Amino acid sequence: MSRYQVLDKAQIAAKQSVITLAAIGAVELLVTIFTGSITLTADGLDSLSDAMISFIVWFGITLIKKPRSSSFPFGYRKVEVLAAFTAAIIIVVLGAIITYRAIGALFNHVELHYPELTMITLFAAGSISLHRAFLIRKVAIESNLISLKLDAKNSIKDSTASFVGFVSVILSAYTSFKFMDAIGGMIIAGYIFLMAYTAIRESTLVLVDAVNNPKMTDDISELILSRFQIRTKDVFLRPVGSEFNAEIHVILPNATRLDETSKIMKSISDMVKDEIGLARVIVVPEPEQH
Numbered sequence: 361m362s363r364y365q366v367l368d369k370a371q372i373a374a375k376q377s378v379i380t381l382a383a384i385g386a387v388e389l390l391v392t393i394f395t396g397s398i399t400l401t402a403d404g405l406d407s408l409s410d411a412m413i414s415f416i417v418w419f420g421i422t423l424i425k426k427p428r429s430s431s432f433p434f435g436y437r438k439v440e441v442l443a444a445f446t447a448a449i450i451i452v453v454l455g456a457i458i459t460y461r462a463i464g465a466l467f468n469h470v471e472l473h474y475p476e477l478t479m480i481t482l483f484a485a486g487s488i489s490l491h492r493a494f495l496i497r498k499v500a501i502e503s504n505l506i507s508l509k510l511d512a513k514n515s516i517k518d519s520t521a522s523f524v525g526f527v528s529v530i531l532s533a534y535t536s537f538k539f540m541d542a543i544g545g546m547i548i549a550g551y552i553f554l555m556a557y558t559a560i561r562e563s564t565l566v567l568v569d570a571v572n573n574p575k576m577t578d579d580i581s582e583l584i585l586s587r588f589q590i591r592t593k594d595v596f597l598r599p600v601g602s603e604f605n606a607e608i609h610v611i612l613p614n615a616t617r618l619d620e621t622s623k624i625m626k627s628i629s630d631m632v633k634d635e636i637g638l639a640r641v642i643v644v645p646e647p648e649q650h
Contacts, residue, residue: 367425370503373496374418377511380492381518382410382483395478398465399525399544402458403482406521406548408578409454410514413447417511435523437600437639445509448559455552462545472541476532479526486522489515517555521548571597576604580632584610587631588624593646603639606632612645621645
């Protein structure tokens, strides 16, 4: 499957995620009008925020597919990382809103109506989100897109939050722990903040060109040595979204002719790009040091 086919598949998955999560969130908030459940309100807002994230992911993948331009000579691969970062900021804001409402309900108890309807809604929402999560995760692994991986993790978090909310409502409705509905909302907010932290950390590292992949560097050096019997001096990697650009400095004998150098550089570049799966490879020849 080609890169563009994988991106098409990822784009469709993100679009389906937008529709599914938005529908779940809308239904949960509609049911909240009748039940007054803080947990269901939190889960509904969580689902709508995830739908917004999926939309940003879809938009980012759409831009990735655009060809290079004079303004963006390296393409738009980092757009999906920026999309993931933006989505994480939105998650933090919505998590703060949910926490504020849950704390308010904890000190000012709100009576829960129709607990059975609330539980059915939460269980259905969790089941649908979990099913979507596994579908998206499969596509995310195939495409290796950071933003789509975030979307998959968000769907798993969304389903987990729904099931936690389900248990909270049971405790609130059928035990003396009436405050558990508010506690359920706070737990969901905690899930949201944890996911936001992970997303911000991962996307920020990519945006500032941080690389922590010594194995890839070693693999490149060993590959060049085994195929061409040429040693590498330095290997510099730069993340561009879910892929890497590489600048490889190799050591050539001083007697190597210019035409031979050009041919060797092209062969190394093509081989490393294909074998390692890099977006772009630049090979820089360095003379032997005596």
